[in-house]
Amino acid sequence: MNPQQRADRLRTFQRELQELEREKVLELTPEQRARLDAHIERTMVELAAQFDVDTTDSQGQISLGMKIASALGGIALCAAVVLFLARYMGYWPTSMQVAVLITIPILLTVGAEFAARREKTLYYAALISIVAFAAFVANLSMLGEIFNLAPTPNALAVWGLFGLALAYHFGIRLVLAAGLVSLLGWITATTNSWRGWWWVEFEKRPEELMLAGLVLAALPLFIKHVRRPDFPAVYRLVGMLAFFFTMLFLSAQGESSYLPLDDKAIEHFYQMFGVVAAGLAVWIGIRQNWTGMVNTGTAFFTIFLFFRLIDWWWDWMPKYLFFLLIGLVAIGLVAVFKRLRVRMRSVAA
Amino acid sequence: MRNPLLLAAIGLLVVSNGFVLAHVAMNRSGEPDSEMELTARELQYYGSRGDDSSVTLMLRWTNTAPEYPPGPPADSAGWFDQKKLEELGFDLSVPAGSPKAQRFYDNQRSREAYVALELEGPAWESWLKDREPRLQTEVSYGPQVSLEERIQIERETTPRLISMDVSLDPASLRRKYPDRKRVMILPAVLRAKVSPESRASATSPMRPAYLRGAITRLAIESINVPEPLSRRLDGQSYTPYTYDGKQIKINQPSYSVLLRVGAKYEPWVVDVKLLR
Numbered sequence: 001m002n003p004q005q006r007a008d009r010l011r012t013f014q015r016e017l018q019e020l021e022r023e024k025v026l027e028l029t030p031e032q033r034a035r036l037d038a039h040i041e042r043t044m045v046e047l048a049a050q051f052d053v054d055t056t057d058s059q060g061q062i063s064l065g066m067k068i069a070s071a072l073g074g075i076a077l078c079a080a081v082v083l084f085l086a087r088y089m090g091y092w093p094t095s096m097q098v099a100v101l102i103t104i105p106i107l108l109t110v111g112a113e114f115a116a117r118r119e120k121t122l123y124y125a126a127l128i129s130i131v132a133f134a135a136f137v138a139n140l141s142m143l144g145e146i147f148n149l150a151p152t153p154n155a156l157a158v159w160g161l162f163g164l165a166l167a168y169h170f171g172i173r174l175v176l177a178a179g180l181v182s183l184l185g186w187i188t189a190t191t192n193s194w195r196g197w198w199w200v201e202f203e204k205r206p207e208e209l210m211l212a213g214l215v216l217a218a219l220p221l222f223i224k225h226v227r228r229p230d231f232p233a234v235y236r237l238v239g240m241l242a243f244f245f246t247m248l249f250l251s252a253q254g255e256s257s258y259l260p261l262d263d264k265a266i267e268h269f270y271q272m273f274g275v276v277a278a279g280l281a282v283w284i285g286i287r288q289n290w291t292g293m294v295n296t297g298t299a300f301f302t303i304f305l306f307f308r309l310i311d312w313w314w315d316w317m318p319k320y321l322f323f324l325l326i327g328l329v330a331i332g333l334v335a336v337f338k339r340l341r342v343r344m345r346s347v348a349a
Numbered sequence: 350m351r352n353p354l355l356l357a358a359i360g361l362l363v364v365s366n367g368f369v370l371a372h373v374a375m376n377r378s379g380e381p382d383s384e385m386e387l388t389a390r391e392l393q394y395y396g397s398r399g400d401d402s403s404v405t406l407m408l409r410w411t412n413t414a415p416e417y418p419p420g421p422p423a424d425s426a427g428w429f430d431q432k433k434l435e436e437l438g439f440d441l442s443v444p445a446g447s448p449k450a451q452r453f454y455d456n457q458r459s460r461e462a463y464v465a466l467e468l469e470g471p472a473w474e475s476w477l478k479d480r481e482p483r484l485q486t487e488v489s490y491g492p493q494v495s496l497e498e499r500i501q502i503e504r505e506t507t508p509r510l511i512s513m514d515v516s517l518d519p520a521s522l523r524r525k526y527p528d529r530k531r532v533m534i535l536p537a538v539l540r541a542k543v544s545p546e547s548r549a550s551a552t553s554p555m556r557p558a559y560l561r562g563a564i565t566r567l568a569i570e571s572i573n574v575p576e577p578l579s580r581r582l583d584g585q586s587y588t589p590y591t592y593d594g595k596q597i598k599i600n601q602p603s604y605s606v607l608l609r610v611g612a613k614y615e616p617w618v619v620d621v622k623l624l625r
Contacts, residue, residue, distance in 0.1 A: 083400065090402030094575045102366045109358055136362060140369065145403065146575070147373045148616050150536050150568040158365045165358035196438050198459040198538050205458065255456055263452070 002229065003051035010040050011055070052120035063121070070123045071174055074130030081131060082138045089142070097146055101139045108132035109166070116170055126172045133163050133175050153189035153199045156182045173234050180216060180238040187212045206246045207258050213242025233292045240281060240293065244300040247274045251307070271311075274304040286340070298337075305329070376611035382523065383533045383610045385468050388624070389587035389602035391508045392572065397584075404579035405571040406606065406618070410466055410510040411476060416563040420483060422544050422556075429515065429562035437462055437517055437562070439541040445558040446546065454543045459565055463519040463614065464537040465526050469509040476511055477504060491592075498597045505599050506589035512564055515539060519614055536568035536614055569615060572608070578621045585623075601625070 017036075020026040028036065047053045054060040081104065089097050109132045116125035140155045163179020166172065188209045189199040202209060217239025220232030247270050250257055254266030261269070281297030284290070309329065313322050392406035414429040434441055437460055443453040467473065477500075484490075484499040494502070510533070516522045519534050526532035540563045549555035574582060582604060590599045607620040 086401045086403070088402055090398060090404060090576070090579065092576060098370070102362070106359060106362050109355070109362065113355055139362075140365060143366070143369050145405075145571075146573050147369070147376075148569050148572050149369070149372070150615060155365075158361055162358055162361045165354045165361065169352055169354035169358065192458065193461075196460050198461050201458045204456060255452060 003047050004053045007044060007047050007053040007055060008060075010043060011057075014040060050120075066121075066123050067126075070127040071130070074127040074174070077127070077131045078134030081135055085138060085142065094146060098143065101142055105132050105136040105139050108135050112166070112170060122170060122172070125170050126174070129166045129170050129172050129175050130178075133159070133166060133178055136162055151200070153186055153193055156186035156189060160186055167231075168228065171228055171230075173230060176231060176234045177238055180235065184209065184212050184216060184238070184242055203249070204256055205258055206249055206256060210243050210246040210250075213239045213246065215239070217243065233290065236290060237292050237296060240296045244274070244278065244296070247277065248300070248303065248307075251304070271304065271308055275301060275308070278304055302333070305333075372613065376613035376615045377609075377617065379612055381529070381609040381611055382519075382614060383529045384607065384619075385530055385533060386605050386607050387468070387510070388605045389585075390506060390589075391468075391510045392606045392608070393587055394582050394585055394604075404574040404582050406574060406582075408510075408567060408570050408572060408616075409508040410512065410567070411473070411508050412564055413472070413476060413512050414515075414562055414564050416540060416542065416565050422547060424556055426544070426559055426561035428513065429564075431560045433515065434541050434560060434562050437515065437539060439562075441541065441560060445543050445560045450543045450558065451545065454541050454560070457541055459538045459540045461568065462515050462517050462537060462539050463522055463534050464512050464539075464564055464567070465514040465516075465522045466510045466533045466535065467513050467526070468531050468533070470511075470531055472513040473509050473511045493592065494597060502590055502597070502599060515562070515564065533608075533610055533616075534614055535610065535616070538565045538568060539563065540565050572616055572618060574606075574618045574621065578618060581621045581623060 017026070021028070044055045048055050054063050085101070089100070092100070108128055112125045112128035112132055115128055116122055119125065137159055140158065143149070144151065144155075160179045160181075160183030163175050163182060167176035167179055188202040188206075191208050192202050192205075193199040217236045219239075220235045225231045251267055251270035251274055254261075254263035254270070257266045257270075259266050259269070278297045278301035282294055282301060283297075285293030285295075285297055306326065309322075309326065313325065317325075391409055393409055394404065394406055396405075398404070414427065431441060431445075439460065440457060443450050447453075480503055481500060484503065485496055487499065490499050490502075514522060514525065515537065522534050523529075526534075542561050542563050544559050544561055546558040547553070547556045585603050587602055588600055590597055592598070601624065603623065603625055605622045605624055606618055607622075608616050609619050610616045
């Protein structure tokens with residue numbers, strides 16, 4: 001549990017205690033109450049001093065705003081760095097271009113560390129890390145353009161490892177996601193390259209990406225994240241998105257599959273497999289209490305189902321009837337999920 | 350900075366950049382694999398400096414094995430035939446005449462190999478000669494352009510760099526084509542294609558289906574011009590020919606570029622000269 005989660009739990013406990021006292025379910029003696037209040041107060045002050053956690057709801061809302069602002073700011077600064085380099089670098093001699101391209105990501109990485117040491121909430125460190133990652137991507141890409149190098153998938157591996165190193169050092173999930181996406185790209189590109197194929201064309205046989213996504217989603221089962229408890233959800237999200245988007249692609253482009261079947265048969269297989277896999281993801285997510293997995297599974301379950309319905313009914317059915325049926329299917333889904341929820345509650349009880 | 354992850358991140362930055370620079374140094378050290386003087390016909394500058402201040406030249410070449418050949422299908426695969434595809438490691442297990450061939454070869458991925466490009470040599474002369482009978486019906490020219498003018502345009506404005514061979518091993522290509530001033534070897538992307546059977550007609554007999562190779566693209570198609578050479582190209586552009594309503598005027602290229610290809614088969618610009 002991270003310090004913010006502990007502070008949130010203490011606040012919830014305080015509110016629930018007040019409610020229990022109002023309902024006369026639990027009555028603490030004045031000494032007990034005073035001792036408990038003093039303990040909570042002291043713990044909150046310590047957490048705030050040590051980790052700069054939010055100790056009120058208002059602070060929590062402002063922090064959420066700061067997180068969104070730092071992510072958007074980071075993305076905007078990435079664009080600013082890349083566009084600045086593109087705008088002026090062509091007028092510089094090659095030695096200066098190389099020096100600037102190498103120096104920027106190093107300075108940004110050191111800058112992120114400097115910010116992290118001065119500010120415990122890591123908003124600035126997160127923002128600078130995102131820009132450092134983008135600057136490193138621009139660094140190698142632009143060096144490739146300056147020296148007319150043949151594109152290589154190995155750059156993806158280096159970017160991925162750099163993203164992971166930054167993410168685990170500072171605890172930044174967005175940079176972790178960027179690193180994992182790079183590594184997924186490298187794995188699929190390299191498996192292509194090993195067999196002599198042109199590495200860019202991995203969409204021609206995308207099943208490798210599907211498998212890599214599945215492996216990535218399962219990795220946190222084998223690698224424990226004691227210091228970074230919020231990271232496994234990022235692995236699952238990136239992995240499951242790669243898995244389901246590939247399956248969605250194959251459900252429409254059967255000819256890109258390795259399966260030795262007719263194109264239409266492959267598409268039907270992936271259409272059905274997509275619904276089943278998304279349902280399974282929801283089930284696993286509920287059992288393991290992985291909210292992200294449940295949301296991803298539900299989203300793709302709905303997408304696969306609606307794509308099927310469009311395929312089956314759109315052309316021959318009056319449009320009003322089609323949308324009526326979509327609405328009824330949605331109501332049916334809500335009913336199914338509601339029953340599932342009740343069943344889960346009774347199992348838990 | 351005692352944290353190993355931070356040190357690893359900075360180490361990755363330093364090592365990967367060092368690796369790139371060492372690769373560039375290796376490519377450019379020693380005798381270049383090829384060196385030739387090209388003009389705007391082969392290295393075209395399209396842009397002006399705006400949001401992208403770099404100056405890049407697009408490498409234009411004549412593809413004798415295109416993925417989608419213009420005009421009616423050829424009677425045979427030409428030099429990039431089934432044997433060459435086998436040498437390159439393509440899976441040719443489905444015969445060209447099989448009903449499964451189209452799907453099989455459409456879905457087969459491209460392979461990386463090396464292409465030999467000859468500058469203004471016998472291959473280009475032969476290509477021009479082959480083109481002449483087709484120029485009469487070439488739709489890219491307007492009806493106002495006579496056949497003689499079309500031939501002249503082709504001869505004086507099209508890229509003289511022409512593909513003539515491919516191999517997985519660039520050294521074997523160099524042994525086969527030792528003239529470093531005339532033959533350039535570059536990495537390229539290749540595909541296997543099937544040309545379906547054509548039925549017999551009043552003018553031609555039935556032709557069976559066959560497999561052919563195609564050069565999809567070069568791995569490096571745009572070439573950066575470094576400072577201060579890039580300044581010489583400011584304001585330069587190349588329009589091969591103009592038509593003023595009465596006659597065709599063929600424009601001579603306004604610059605030439607000395608291009609070298611190094612030990613790693615990656616090119617770089619050595620000099621830029623203005624021709625007028």
